[in-house]
Each structure stands twice: as C-alpha cells, then as structure tokens.
Amino acid sequence: MAHAPQKINTFLMFEGRAEEAMTFYRSLFPDAEVLDISRYGAEGPGKEGTVVHATFSLAGQQFMCSDSPVHHDFGFTPAVSLFVQCDTEPELDRLYAALAEGGAELMQLGSYGFSTKFGWVNDRFGVSWQLNLPW
Incomplete structure (x- = not known):
C-alpha cells in the first residue's frame, strides 16, 4: 500500500x-x-x-x-513535544500511564484552566508528550 x-x-x-x-x-x-x-x-x-x-x-x-551510529552530547528536550488531542478521558489516562512508565512526569494529570484534563511526560526514550482532553 x-x-x-x-x-x-x-x-x-x-x-x-x-x-x-x-x-x-x-x-x-x-x-x-x-x-x-x-x-x-x-x-x-x-x-x-x-x-x-x-x-x-x-x-x-x-x-x-x-x-545514529555516532554518540551525541544531546538528546530530546521538552522544548519540542508531541501534542496529542485525546478523544476521551480513558484514552488520555491510558496514554499518560504508558508514556510515564520509565519516564518522567513533567505536569501531572489535572485541570490547568485551558482544557478538561492535561498531562505532560517525557517517555522512557526522552521524547516529550503533551496529552490534552479539550473542553
């Protein structure tokens, strides 16, 4: 295909x-x-x-x-992240739990005034993810 x-x-x-x-x-x-x-x-x-x-x-x-076959003195940074608009709260919760496992929570799941629910994590590879449940 x-x-x-x-x-x-x-x-x-x-x-x-x-x-x-x-x-x-x-x-x-x-x-x-x-x-x-x-x-x-x-x-x-x-x-x-x-x-x-x-x-x-x-x-x-x-x-x-x-x-990369070459070692670099840099990695991923939260300054650039993958922003996911979730359709449901269970989807957001599932993604957050999976991505946070072995990674780091940057903003815990919560309501921050700009959406229903939001969370931000770095996954176990260092890639940053923002997970959002819109109003």
Whole structure:
C-alpha cells in the first residue's frame, strides 16, 4: 500500500533504540503502522540490525526515525513535544500511564484552566508528550 509522503515530518534520532521506540509508540495507537524501514548491515557504519531510516505512522501522522551510529552530547528536550488531542478521558489516562512508565512526569494529570484534563511526560526514550482532553 503506497503512502504519499508528508511535506514536513517529525524526525526522531535515537542511539540504538529506534525500533524499540517505534514498537512502543505503535502499541499505543490502534491505527499505527511501520511504512518503511531500512537497517544497517554488517558493513555498518551503525550496529548491524539497527535502523538507518524508518517511517511510521501514529493516528494518521507520519514520523521518521533513525539510530545514529555516532554518540551525541544531546538528546530530546521538552522544548519540542508531541501534542496529542485525546478523544476521551480513558484514552488520555491510558496514554499518560504508558508514556510515564520509565519516564518522567513533567505536569501531572489535572485541570490547568485551558482544557478538561492535561498531562505532560517525557517517555522512557526522552521524547516529550503533551496529552490534552479539550473542553
């Protein structure tokens, strides 16, 4: 099934955990899928089997990711986050619990005056997620 590429994509760079992150994120959204993936071979430069480049979708939104074969002195920052508009409170609660496990809560679930319920977490990979239940 061919998918038209988006003009602008969120690109997530990992150091050996790209596939683990993709698998985790896809487990959270029922309509998620890997659209394309290529892996490093024995010739490198990355560890054999890690992700050279992948495209995956979550809730109709396409993302790209890779495993950098080079160690970097930077990681993800909450200054850039994935903002999810949830349809129901149970959906928000489920996503928050799953994403916070092994990660860090930045803003606990609550009502902050701009929506029904909101929470902000860094997941176990360091990616920041804002989860919102609109009025």
